[in-house]
Amino acid sequence: MKSYQEMSNDDLLALKAELEAQYKAFQGKGLKLDMSRGKPSAEQLDLSMGMMDVLNSSTNLKCEAGIDCRNYGVIDGIQEAKELLASMIEVPADKIIIFGNSSLNVMFDMVSHAMTHGVLGSTPWAKLDKVKFLCPVPGYDRHFKITEYFGIEMINIPMLPTGPDMDLIEKLAGEDDAIKGIWCVPKYSNPQGITYSDETVRRFARLKPAAKDFRIFWDNAYSVHHLYDDDQDVLIELVTECEKAGNPDLVYKFTSTSKISFPGSGVAAIAASDANLKEIREHMTVQTIGHDKLNELRHVRYFKNLNGITEHMKKHAASMRPKFEAVVDTFDKELSGLGIGEWIRPKGGYFISFDSMEGCAKAIVQKAKEAGVVMTPAGATYPYGKDPKDSNIRIAPSFPTTEELALATELFVLCVKLVSIDKILE
Ligand code: PLP
Numbered sequence: 468m469k470s471y472q473e474m475s476n477d478d479l480l481a482l483k484a485e486l487e488a489q490y491k492a493f494q495g496k497g498l499k500l501d502m503s504r505g506k507p508s509a510e511q512l513d514l515s516m517g518m519m520d521v522l523n524s525s526t527n528l529k530c531e532a533g534i535d536c537r538n539y540g541v542i543d544g545i546q547e548a549k550e551l552l553a554s555m556i557e558v559p560a561d562k563i564i565i566f567g568n569s570s571l572n573v574m575f576d577m578v579s580h581a582m583t584h585g586v587l588g589s590t591p592w593a594k595l596d597k598v599k600f601l602c603p604v605p606g607y608d609r610h611f612k613i614t615e616y617f618g619i620e621m622i623n624i625p626m627l628p629t630g631p632d633m634d635l636i637e638k639l640a641g642e643d644d645a646i647k648g649i650w651c652v653p654k655y656s657n658p659q660g661i662t663y664s665d666e667t668v669r670r671f672a673r674l675k676p677a678a679k680d681f682r683i684f685w686d687n688a689y690s691v692h693h694l695y696d697d698d699q700d701v702l703i704e705l706v707t708e709c710e711k712a713g714n715p716d717l718v719y720k721f722t723s724t725s726k727i728s729f730p731g732s733g734v735a736a737i738a739a740s741d742a743n744l745k746e747i748r749e750h751m752t753v754q755t756i757g758h759d760k761l762n763e764l765r766h767v768r769y770f771k772n773l774n775g776i777t778e779h780m781k782k783h784a785a786s787m788r789p790k791f792e793a794v795v796d797t798f799d800k801e802l803s804g805l806g807i808g809e810w811i812r813p814k815g816g817y818f819i820s821f822d823s824m825e826g827c828a829k830a831i832v833q834k835a836k837e838a839g840v841v842m843t844p845a846g847a848t849y850p851y852g853k854d855p856k857d858s859n860i861r862i863a864p865s866f867p868t869t870e871e872l873a874l875a876t877e878l879f880v881l882c883v884k885l886v887s888i889d890k891i892l893e
Contacts (some may be wrong), residue, residue: 470806471884471891482887483888486881490838493878498839500875505657505697505817505863506730507783509812514782515728518769522761536760542751547732548763554773556687556722557704558738564747566770567758570723574684575613577719577737580750581647581680582617587716587746589680592619592647601639601649603631605820605848605859610650610686611790613881614850620852622646630663633670644677651777654702655689658848658861659820660813662700678807683721691780692726693815694788706738715740724766726817727783734759734766790864793873794819801880807887819862821846827886828857834882840875 471479522528528536543549544565553560566573580592592598599620600613606626614621622639624631630653640646651671653663663671671683685705693699710715716739724733737747770776794868795812798821803809809822822832828845835842843861846852862879864872 468804471808471887473535476892479888479892482882483885486778486885486888490834490878490881490885493838493881497840498874498878499872500839500867500878501841501877502862502864502867502872502879503841503843504866505861506866507726508866508868511783511786511865512729514779514786515769517824518728518765519767521836522765528761528764530760530764534760536764541760542755543748543755544736545760545763545767546875547661547767548760549736550772551767551776552652552722552724552736553738555776556690556720556736556738558706558720562706562740562744563736563738564744565758565763566737566752567755568723568732568734568735568762569725570608570686570688570721570737571886572736573737574610574686574721575686576750576754577682577747578613578617578619578648584594584750585648586680586682587742589678592617594678595645597645599646599648601631601636602850603649603656604649604707604850605658605854605861606650607652607686608843608847608852610652610684611850614650619647620833621856623850624649625659628657628661630656630661630667633667635845637670637674640674640676640678640681642677646676647678647680648682649683650686652686652688653705654687654700655692655813655816657688657816658818658859659811660816660818661811662702665703668703668705668708669712672705672712672714672717674714676717676730681717683718686863687720687722688726689816690722691776692783692817693780694784694791696781696784698814706740710740719743727779728766728769729754739850785820787865789869790867790872791819793869794862794876797873797880798878805884805887808883817863817865819864821860821883822858823860823883824887824890825856825858827883827890828854828860829831830886830889831879831882832860834886835875835879838878838882842879 549560553563585591602621604623692781720738723735832842832845
């Protein structure tokens with residue numbers, strides 16, 4: 468098979484006419500499909516409905532310590548919730564604080580607190596002339612929105628198959644004390660589905676940033692979100708690794724059950740060193756009288772332990788797997804060898820990342836929209852919404868049905884081909 472670059476202009480024009488006819492046929496179908504929303508389908512949400520039944524008016528609502536979960540108190544989470552979430556993210560239960568319903572909210576608070584109060588006695592970031600963050604790209608748009616909101620300058624760090632470019636991170640963080648942190652989604656990353664290699668994690672643990680208040684924002688959102696039973700990525704645990712490397716305070720590790728139970732009604736947590744947790748508890752006591760312990764109890768009584776979560780996630784995988792495969796199999800079949808795009812077959816997480824030829828992503832997303840398929844806006848996976856190569860597109864396969872997704876992917880592939888031909892003929 469010839470790549471598009473190897474084809475003659477005449478051949479490309481003939482192919483274009485053929486593809487345009489197919490595209491027009493799609494437009495005639497009046498499609499209304501959405502590949503932009505990284506949220507579970509209704510089928511996945513149904514998997515957790517049993518959780519609605521574990522607490523009712525006759526349930527004992529005391530936690531194991533005998534405290535009434537209907538009332539104020541136990542600010543950093545009931546012990547059994549700490550144990551459940553700690554086991555999920557592989558930290559000791561005394562290294563975790565339970566929060567409310569959203570880990571993103573906790574990340575926002577951590578940046579906000581550093582801005583106004585500093586980190587373990589450092590100058591508040593808002594009092595500094597310049598604060599910068601390292602941003603592995605492509606990455607999660609909502610991370611970038613937080614740092615943008617606080618006026619923090621963002622520096623792109625290319626993602627490699629092993630995780631972000633550690634040579635660059637070590638150099639930049641080691642030299643510039645205005646660099647105060649880095650956003651990471653270390654397992655089944657959003658959007659590429661990459662899991663950081665052992666070497667990458669160990670280099671993070673040994674990092675020697677110029678700023679002593681530098682923190683790694685380690686967003687472990689997809690720790691148990693595997694697609695396959697027998698082929699799973701393994702991530703080294705960073706809180707312990709930092710401790711071993713004599714760098715215990717370097718990391719804030721975030722997690723939540725948003726995409727395990729119910730997004731928006733899950734339980735979030737942070738794991739960190741004793742010193743970091745002490746500081747977090749101090750500002751928590753000002754911020755709230757306590758989070759939703761009934762929800763903590765509900766999660767513990769429903770999942771019981773890590774095994775309960777693992778078994779539950781297999782059901783999510785059974786729902787998600789055909790969708791991921793429908794997209795990636797179509798890419799393999801329709802686009803392999805054409806030289807007009809690259810993609811990764813993820814083993815978990817929530818997204819598939821597609822890289823078009825340079826300068827094509829916006830046009831592809833627009834073309835798909837004009838035929839009724841909504842994608843995440845091109846550029847969203849980069850700080851400030853600016854993809855310097857205009858090539859990355861994030862695909863979210865979870866929400867539509869497999870049939871809808873197959874149709875949407877067919878159209879997407881068509882748009883990739885048409886826009887690429889135009890680009891080559893430019
Ligand atoms: N972190 C990542 C990497 C995500 O992809 C998402 C949601 O898509 C979140 C965090 C949101 O988590 P939460 O619902 O706990 O705020």
